[in-house]
Amino acid sequence: MTTTEIFDSLWSExxxxxxSAQKINELFISKGNKIFNDHVAFRTFDDPRVNIEVLAKPFLAAGYVECGDYTFEAKKLYAKHYEHATDKNVPRVFISQLKVAEFSSELQTEVKKMIDAIPESELHTGQLVFKGRLWGQPSFDLYEKLQAETEYAAWLYVNGFCSNHFTVDINKLETFSSLQEVNEFLKVNGFKMNTSGGEIKGTPAQFLEQSSVLADRIPVEFKETTKEITSCYYEFAFRHEMANGKLFSGFVTGSADKIFESTDMKL
Structure with missing residues (x-):
């Protein structure tokens, strides 16, 4: 697949x-802007059958290379980011995974059951990022048990393998010059921001400022009942120039830690 095919498919789903992402795009376009994506993010478990390296396959095949890694101690996550080796106009890719062994034996057992339930044929296609939930209808009881330990695992149990968020590249908007302006514009138009750690995560001194709206909620048919559960969210990133004159291209762990919470049910 070409990068265009990959991101068109991911955006469609x-x-x-x-x-809310499509509504926000329409608002930006109505103000004379063209939308460019800074990065797209995915979540997974550290099981070797579905880990970061497995989810990265279609991107590596399309010319991406690994550019950085990150550890989130409190949330027990590890992540890597990838950039295209030659085309700097396509989005970065950020993939995180849950360090399952650091959780209870019950959670470890349930995660293994999920992955064991994935058809063997799906595990070897190199296309997991497009596949969504591959372990059948979820149980609300299990969802709540996972949520008590980690929102990340509960979200992944319901949503499966998919784009967790796309990110608007604020530097490339024509009619906005700062993340503050974007946030005010979104709030005036009725969108709720993730305020965990502040509305804007990061500073010019860290060369990256990020914000996000709270995740949409969609009805999920559990075995026991139907409930509205967080799906995905839209993020916004403004990158600052470093001493060498280039825009910072990586990520800031402390900021990303709070961005993860955009899908938390409690927010």
């Missing part, structure tokens, strides 16, 4: 599950 993501925007269907995240109606």
């Amino acid at each position: 993501y925007s269907e599950r995240t109606p």
